[in-house]
Amino acid sequence: MLLAMAGLFLLARTMIQTGGGIGGWMGWGYLRAFAEAAMVGGLADWFAVTALFRRPLGLPIPHTAIIPENKDRIADALAGFLQSNFLTPQVVARRMAGLDVAGLAGSFLTAPRGGPRGGQSRIAAGAASLIGDVLESLDREKLGGMAKQALRQQITRIDLAPLLGRMLHAMIADGRHLPLIEALLVKTAQTLEANEGLLRTMIHERANALVRWIKLDERLANTILDGIYKLLAEAVVDPAHPLRVKIAEGLETLAHDLVENPAMRARIDAMKAEALANPAFADWLEALWERLRTGLLRAVRSPGGTLGGQLGMGLAEAMTDLGRALQDDARLRLLINRFSRRTMVGIASRYGGQIVRLVSETIRRWDARTVTNRIESAVGRDLQFIRINGTLVGGLVGLMLHTLDQLL
Numbered sequence: 001m002l003l004a005m006a007g008l009f010l011l012a013r014t015m016i017q018t019g020g021g022i023g024g025w026m027g028w029g030y031l032r033a034f035a036e037a038a039m040v041g042g043l044a045d046w047f048a049v050t051a052l053f054r055r056p057l058g059l060p061i062p063h064t065a066i067i068p069e070n071k072d073r074i075a076d077a078l079a080g081f082l083q084s085n086f087l088t089p090q091v092v093a094r095r096m097a098g099l100d101v102a103g104l105a106g107s108f109l110t111a112p113r114g115g116p117r118g119g120q121s122r123i124a125a126g127a128a129s130l131i132g133d134v135l136e137s138l139d140r141e142k143l144g145g146m147a148k149q150a151l152r153q154q155i156t157r158i159d160l161a162p163l164l165g166r167m168l169h170a171m172i173a174d175g176r177h178l179p180l181i182e183a184l185l186v187k188t189a190q191t192l193e194a195n196e197g198l199l200r201t202m203i204h205e206r207a208n209a210l211v212r213w214i215k216l217d218e219r220l221a222n223t224i225l226d227g228i229y230k231l232l233a234e235a236v237v238d239p240a241h242p243l244r245v246k247i248a249e250g251l252e253t254l255a256h257d258l259v260e261n262p263a264m265r266a267r268i269d270a271m272k273a274e275a276l277a278n279p280a281f282a283d284w285l286e287a288l289w290e291r292l293r294t295g296l297l298r299a300v301r302s303p304g305g306t307l308g309g310q311l312g313m314g315l316a317e318a319m320t321d322l323g324r325a326l327q328d329d330a331r332l333r334l335l336i337n338r339f340s341r342r343t344m345v346g347i348a349s350r351y352g353g354q355i356v357r358l359v360s361e362t363i364r365r366w367d368a369r370t371v372t373n374r375i376e377s378a379v380g381r382d383l384q385f386i387r388i389n390g391t392l393v394g395g396l397v398g399l400m401l402h403t404l405d406q407l408l
Contacts, residue, residue, distance in 0.1 A: 011031075030399060037395050038394050041392075049383050074363070078360070082355075083356040087356060096340065102326045103326065106325070106326030106327035109326070152276065155276065160269070161269065162265070165254075166259065172252060172255065199225065
């Protein structure tokens with residue numbers, strides 16, 4: 001706008017000097033007066049606005065850079081204003097007297113999500129989100145390390161051998177070991193069949209030269225494999241087969257040794273310690289924790305998921321009951337409102353000075369440029385419109401004075 005006013009001024013001045021105003025349009029003088037006063041008004045307001053925040057053109061002009069130079073005094077004045085007008089016990093008591101804290105809290109606790117038709121308590125609706133936010137905000141490495149360390153310690157404390165022995169005893173007592181024996185026999189037969197070629201080769205290699213020379217090694221291999229297949233087939237079909245009985249007896253002996261035999265328990269403990277020390281176990285724990293964390297996040301974040309509702313159900317019901325009580329019980333509402341009013345008045349009386357001192361000290365710690373930038377950003381575009389208005393108002397005043405001069 002300053003450039004535009006300068007251009008209008010030069011144009012009007014040129015037209016007047018060259019006689020463009022004689023016998024032609026007589027408004028060049030008015031335009032010159034408007035543009036000249038507009039430049040003065042715009043520059044004056046530019047100087048005034050700039051002088052609030054910094055020194056115009058960097059010149060050490062007195063009474064400029066007002067805000068940076070008086071930062072501490074402004075901080076003290078702002079703190080005093082806050083304390084005198086907002087944090088006195090009288091002001092707080094008057095404001096709290098008309099505020100139904102209990103009713104507002106009751107409405108919040110009982111209000112459904114999404115308005116009256118939401119159908120779900122805000123507490124219940126926010127429980128899953130809260131759990132998810134906590135999981136995402138905590139450090140993944142530290143939280144995972146703590147979880148894995150806790151799991152490792154729990155596994156270390158477990159006396160594994162007696163636990164396995166009692167589980168095996170319970171399986172045998174309930175007959176649940178029989179399907180296991182049958183599955184073991186079937187799996188053994190399938191493994192032999194899948195590796196029959198390897199077994200035949202081993203029999204041929206271990207047969208002596210005479211057996212191979214008279215071609216009995218193939219018959220020997222057929223006899224051995226057929227016998228094994230027949231034995232396994234009969235054991236699968238016959239529940240009372242001696243092989244099944246032997247396997248069952250072996251399981252009973254193993255269950256007894258796991259509970260009673262110190263040597264067996266020592267071997268199991270050694271195997272457990274070796275497994276815990278294996279790097280593969282650490283990788284397994286890492287994958288387990290990540291799957292657990294990802295699954296829990298997915299469960300609490302998924303729309304319509306039940307996990308978040310289950311976790312927050314007890315809290316939601318308790319908070320909803322409290323909200324109804326705050327709305328329906330007049331005596332409870334009176335007590336809560338009186339307590340909140342007295343509490344806020346006490347806080348203002350005891351800590352009002354400390355609160356406003358925090359404001360003052362915070363502003364004092366800011367450097368001059370920070371204070372200037374924050375205040376200037378808070379005011380925003382209005383600073384530009386001050387300069388624009390100054391330019392236009394100055395031009396109009398100049399035009400009015402020129403008009404009066406011509407008339408008088």
